[in-house]
Each structure stands twice: as structure tokens, then as C-alpha cells.
Amino acid sequence: MRAHLTAVTLWVECHRFLPQVPRERRIAFVNGLGFGLVSVCLTANTVGYFLAANLTQTLGAAILMLTPLSFLFSTARNSREVADVVALTLGVLLYPVAAKMNSGLDILVSGLVAGTIAYGVHWWREVRA
Known part of the structure; x- marks a missing residue:
């Protein structure tokens, strides 16, 4: 669970949003975003676990591509x-x-x-x- 508080997703989004967040609110912002990511991840993993056995191979492969594509697009978007x-x-x-x-x-x-x-x-x- 702590991995999402140091993951690339959190880092990339903080890199994008933190300049607009007042200094005294940044810790709360990072914790809120990190725990929000953890919540979404836990929910998606739970749903995915129960659906995995019923997916076609094509849909399963497409879902597996979401993580690398998300990483690639978020990194490309923040390449300054x-x-x-x-x-x-x-x-x-x-x-x-x-x-x-x-x-x-x-x-x-x-x-x-x-x-x-x-x-x-x-x-x-x-x-x-």
C-alpha cells in the first residue's frame, strides 16, 4: 500500500499540480492524492480479481496494456x-x-x-x- 505513496503516478501528478498548491497545503495534497490512488487501485484490483476468470483473452490482454500505456502517456505529457x-x-x-x-x-x-x-x-x- 505504501508503494503508491512513492509511485511514479503520484510523482508525475505532483510534478504537474504542486506548483499551484500553496506550500503549507502540499503535504495534505500529496497524502490525499496518494490515498486516493490507493483506493482506486484496491477497488480496481478487487473487481479485476473477480472478473479475470470470465474475460476473453483479447480483453484480458487489452487490460494488461493499460498500465504501461498510462505510464507512457503520463510521462510524455509531463516531459518539459x-x-x-x-x-x-x-x-x-x-x-x-x-x-x-x-x-x-x-x-x-x-x-x-x-x-x-x-x-x-x-x-x-x-x-x-
Whole structure:
């Protein structure tokens, strides 16, 4: 349960909303949002558990895609700097190449390479400025 209070979903939404929240209200905001996410997750897991046995394979596969797509879209929506866009774009483009390695580390490898290149782009832009 505590994982949702430190999850990427909470971080991304706080990154988006906290600048508008007064400083003295931020702890309450984060706790409310975190516990709201936990509540939705618990409800969805309970419903999903009871429905899982009755779903078709196609619908089950579509539902499994919701988490990665949600993560991808929320990250893309909050990419404000060039380095963020470079890391996300390269990560998506390098993933199929890393998946061909059949190591089980495909997401880690593509993310590490894309993030390192994005950091290099960020550093290079800062040095030039």
C-alpha cells in the first residue's frame, strides 16, 4: 500500500499540480492524492480479481496494456525539457533492439542507454549556453 505513496503516478501528478498548491497545503495534497490512488487501485484490483476468470483473452490482454500505456502517456505529457523528450523517445525506439538480446533486461538496458544519451544531450546544451 505504501508503494503508491512513492509511485511514479503520484510523482508525475505532483510534478504537474504542486506548483499551484500553496506550500503549507502540499503535504495534505500529496497524502490525499496518494490515498486516493490507493483506493482506486484496491477497488480496481478487487473487481479485476473477480472478473479475470470470465474475460476473453483479447480483453484480458487489452487490460494488461493499460498500465504501461498510462505510464507512457503520463510521462510524455509531463516531459518539459529536451532531455526528457530525448530520453523517452530513445527509450521507446531502443526497446525493440534491446528486446532482441533475450536477456530479460531489455527495459533496463534501453532505459539506461536512452537516459545516458539524454543526460549527455542535456550536459552538452548546458555547456554551450
